[in-house]
Amino acid sequence: MEIISYKTPEFKEFVNSVKVSLEEAWDIQLKYYEKHNQKIIGAPLFFIINKKYIFTPYYNSKIPEVRIKGVAVDSMTGKAEYMDTKIKLKPKSQFGWKKE
DSSP, X not given: OOEEETTSHHHHHHHTTSSXXXXXXXXXXXXXHHHTTXXXXXXXXXXXXXXXXXXXXXXXXXXXXXXXXXXXXXTTTOOEEEEEEEEEXXXXXXXXXXXX
């Protein structure tokens, strides 16, 4: 499993090399929630996991094993899917990325 944390050089390099930008992924996330009749909240991004932007309002950086629950947007195709999994993560930043 490839995990890239927000606010790392690897993160910056990754987002500069893929087809779907952070801003586009943000908008795809919002459209996913709208399409599935869910409350549109716009969750922050803490990680890229297996080349997917992971937007999750449920991540707590103080707990090393967490449930990642939210929208995953493929960085190459823009396909969005809902993710709900438990994983061990150690963040580089306690604040995720959000479109302003």
